[in-house]
Amino acid sequence: MSEHEELPVLSTRDFSLWYGSHQAVIEVNLDIVERQITAIIGPSGCGKSTLIRAFNRLNDLIPGVRTSGEILFRGERIYGRGVDPVNVRRHIGMVFQKPNPFPKSVFENVAFGLRINGFRGDLAKRVESALEKAALWDEVKDDLHRKTGYDLSGGQQQRLCIARALAVDPEVLLMDEPCSALDPIATAKIEDLIRELASSVTVAIVTHNMQQAARVSDFTAFMLLGELVEFGPTREIFTRPKDSRTEAYITGRFG
Amino acid sequence: MRGRRALEWAFALLAGGALGVSLVVLIVLIAITALQAGPITSMRATAQAGISLSLRSMDVPGTRDSLAYASIAQVESGSPAAGLGMSRGDALIEVAGVAVDRPSRAWDAVGEAAGGQEVNLSVVWIPRSEITLGTLRAASTGGEPCVLLTSPSVAAQAAGLRAGDALVAAAGIPITGTRQAWEALVVAARTQGTPIELTLDREGERQVVLWDPSVQAELRFVRDPVRAWWTFLTSLNEPRYPERAGLLPAFVGSVYVVLVMAVVAFPLGIAGAVYLEEYAPTNVLTRIIEVLVANLAGTPSAVVGIIGLEVFARALGAGRSVLAGGLTLSILILPMLIVAAREALRSVPQTLRDAALAVGATRWETVRHHVLPYALPGILTGTILSFSRALGEAAPLLLLGAFLFVTYVPQGLRDSFTVVPLQIFEWATRPQDGFAAVAAAAIVILVALLLVLNAVAIVLRNRFQRRWSG
Numbered sequence: 001m002s003e004h005e006e007l008p009v010l011s012t013r014d015f016s017l018w019y020g021s022h023q024a025v026i027e028v029n030l031d032i033v034e035r036q037i038t039a040i041i042g043p044s045g046c047g048k049s050t051l052i053r054a055f056n057r058l059n060d061l062i063p064g065v066r067t068s069g070e071i072l073f074r075g076e077r078i079y080g081r082g083v084d085p086v087n088v089r090r091h092i093g094m095v096f097q098k099p100n101p102f103p104k105s106v107f108e109n110v111a112f113g114l115r116i117n118g119f120r121g122d123l124a125k126r127v128e129s130a131l132e133k134a135a136l137w138d139e140v141k142d143d144l145h146r147k148t149g150y151d152l153s154g155g156q157q158q159r160l161c162i163a164r165a166l167a168v169d170p171e172v173l174l175m176d177e178p179c180s181a182l183d184p185i186a187t188a189k190i191e192d193l194i195r196e197l198a199s200s201v202t203v204a205i206v207t208h209n210m211q212q213a214a215r216v217s218d219f220t221a222f223m224l225l226g227e228l229v230e231f232g233p234t235r236e237i238f239t240r241p242k243d244s245r246t247e248a249y250i251t252g253r254f255g
Numbered sequence: 256m257r258g259r260r261a262l263e264w265a266f267a268l269l270a271g272g273a274l275g276v277s278l279v280v281l282i283v284l285i286a287i288t289a290l291q292a293g294p295i296t297s298m299r300a301t302a303q304a305g306i307s308l309s310l311r312s313m314d315v316p317g318t319r320d321s322l323a324y325a326s327i328a329q330v331e332s333g334s335p336a337a338g339l340g341m342s343r344g345d346a347l348i349e350v351a352g353v354a355v356d357r358p359s360r361a362w363d364a365v366g367e368a369a370g371g372q373e374v375n376l377s378v379v380w381i382p383r384s385e386i387t388l389g390t391l392r393a394a395s396t397g398g399e400p401c402v403l404l405t406s407p408s409v410a411a412q413a414a415g416l417r418a419g420d421a422l423v424a425a426a427g428i429p430i431t432g433t434r435q436a437w438e439a440l441v442v443a444a445r446t447q448g449t450p451i452e453l454t455l456d457r458e459g460e461r462q463v464v465l466w467d468p469s470v471q472a473e474l475r476f477v478r479d480p481v482r483a484w485w486t487f488l489t490s491l492n493e494p495r496y497p498e499r500a501g502l503l504p505a506f507v508g509s510v511y512v513v514l515v516m517a518v519v520a521f522p523l524g525i526a527g528a529v530y531l532e533e534y535a536p537t538n539v540l541t542r543i544i545e546v547l548v549a550n551l552a553g554t555p556s557a558v559v560g561i562i563g564l565e566v567f568a569r570a571l572g573a574g575r576s577v578l579a580g581g582l583t584l585s586i587l588i589l590p591m592l593i594v595a596a597r598e599a600l601r602s603v604p605q606t607l608r609d610a611a612l613a614v615g616a617t618r619w620e621t622v623r624h625h626v627l628p629y630a631l632p633g634i635l636t637g638t639i640l641s642f643s644r645a646l647g648e649a650a651p652l653l654l655l656g657a658f659l660f661v662t663y664v665p666q667g668l669r670d671s672f673t674v675v676p677l678q679i680f681e682w683a684t685r686p687q688d689g690f691a692a693v694a695a696a697a698i699v700i701l702v703a704l705l706l707v708l709n710a711v712a713i714v715l716r717n718r719f720q721r722r723w724s725g
Contacts, residue, residue: 063537086615087615094613100606100610112616116615116616116624117614117615165614168614
């Protein structure tokens with residue numbers, strides 16, 4: 001278990017977040033370890049999506065959002081003064097609940113992040129490797145420019161979104177219920193993919209599917225009503241939960 | 256349940272009925288206007304033949320009546336009419352067998368005459384006084400005023416008139432003056448036909464001479480609707496004769512004003528909408544701006560005209576120029592444009608913005624590469640619709656002091672101008688025969704222009720949609 005003792009890539013310190021007067025995240029302390037998969041589970045409205053969107057400051061755009069406490073990315077405060085959220089997002093990529101490809105060609109979908117980040121080099125090669133990492137290359141290589149993101153199936157679209165996020169070489173990949181809009185077969189493919197990705201990138205995944213968390217993650221965090229109830233290695237959370245609320249949730253008594 | 260169902264049906268029926276009725280009304284209105292505009296073909300054909308007509312009338316001596324006739328006011332040199340020897344001052348009596356007592360009778364006759372594009376019409380006219388009669392002089396015999404023929408023309412001599420004859424009456428119409436003598440012949444020829452019984456006083460004796468002073472010939476000219484509309488659209492305006500009225504100055508004026516407006520309002524409107532939708536923080540200032548924009552959208556166009564007059568024409572010294580007109584109209588459409596563009600931007604899914612931001616795009620990159628292209632069809636539709644509103648606006652430009660009638664094409668931003676709606680207004684309020692038809696023709700062109708603009712909006716929208724979806 002020595003690999004688990006590594007420095008956390010992302011860690012939150014007493015992090016709270018308010019939407020106006022409603023506190024959605026309450027003093028969460030959580031460490032996300034490098035090249036591990038951390039799952040955040042909990043019932044609907046427990047603040048898990050809010051928390052994961054706080055990791056790359058996507059909540060900034062919602063009016064009336066306030067935060068306290070800190071989130072550290074490799075020791076740097078991402079909510080600190082003078083930190084450009086755009087810069088944060090260049091290092092921390094995200095995949096969303098519903099596949100949201102751009103209404104452009106498959107190629108342009110992947111190339112967009114590279115273009116705006118001023119990538120110099122072989123764009124086509126980079127796009128190919130990103131699509132390969134997302135296990136999509138073989139399915140789309142013949143019509144990279146002919147098909148748009150919308151022409152693909154739901155599962156392909158989500159893998160395209162993963163490729164898009166991977167293309168800019170992020171250190172962390174945030175996934176907000178990436179399989180909730182997909183059928184079981186597409187879900188299984190994405191789960192395999194997530195396991196493969198963990199060798200090169202740190203993954204934080206929000207899911208309300210406990211089996212999924214158990215299948216893919218190394219660590220699991222259980223949230224309830226904005227609070228982090230329990231956090232630990234996945235096997236321990238699912239076999240020997242310390243908190244009675246965690247036990248109640250994973251045994252299906254609520255949620 | 257059943258009650259609600261019935262209510263739904265009633266509402267559907269009511270809404271469908273209202274829609275149907277308004278559609279029918281619209282179609283009927285357009286059809287009537289188009290029919291009214293029909294004479295433009297024959298009017299333009301008459302102008303093509305070289306004749307401009309004006310309405311004259313003669314008071315009948317001893318009665319309170321006056322009799323109308325159509326005088327040839329202008330003959331274009333080198334035209335078919337000039338080739339027949341017609342000239343300014345002649346009176347037109349008949350066209351294709353139809354007696355002409357006012358200009359519109361002639362146009363109607365031209366319009367209804369058989370034949371295709373090339374028509375060959377018989378025309379009857381009476382040349383002007385000097386040619387028909389010769390030189391006349393007012394004199395008196397024994398205290399009674401009379402009209403003496405001092406040197407008869409060739410035509411008069413051929414009819415048996417001699418120098419020194421006093422003209423008494425033409426077909427019962429008393430002759431009282433030198434000019435009236437000829438008019439009496441014209442009116443007699445028109446109302447009672449030729450030959451005319453001309454009563455003379457020759458050396459104290461009454462004599463009656465039967466005389467046909469009219470000239471008859473075949474007038475050959477082109478009567479082509481397409482050509483008529485085209486020349487109407489592309490010729491300069493002639494203030495006096497409806498058959499020579501042209502829409503070009505007003506049309507070009509409209510195009511220039513709308514271009515200026517587009518250049519000013521389109522970027523401003525989109526920038527404003529992008530700011531309000533994508534950047535503006537939710538605070539009091541933003542709320543105030545939003546309320547102001549909404550209020551501006553409801554401002555009566557006459558008020559906008561006064562703003563234009565005070566701010567652009569006077570304070571900024573633009574005068575009643577194309578520039579001032581374009582700026583005034585841009586005030587009118589800016590709020591409509593902002594509202595439409597905001598609506599389009601609001602329909603862009605948030606997930607698209609998230610997707611772009613999550614790969615490290617700045618707000619501007621997100622807007623430029625994804626949000627604007629996605630919203631563009633909606634923005635363009637709103638833009639073109641507001642442009643067509645501006646194109647049909649007359650009130651603000653009227654208050655700005657734009658001219659109603661312009662006979663030249665504006666060349667630059669500082670030139671004075673008129674626009675199609677103002678020109679329509681000017682024509683429609685004229686009392687003379689024929690201008691109503693000209694106004695109707697201009698309305699048809701305006702409606703056609705608006706339809707073209709809306710078609711462009713639809714085509715643009717479809718093109719962009721296709722680009723995004725396939």
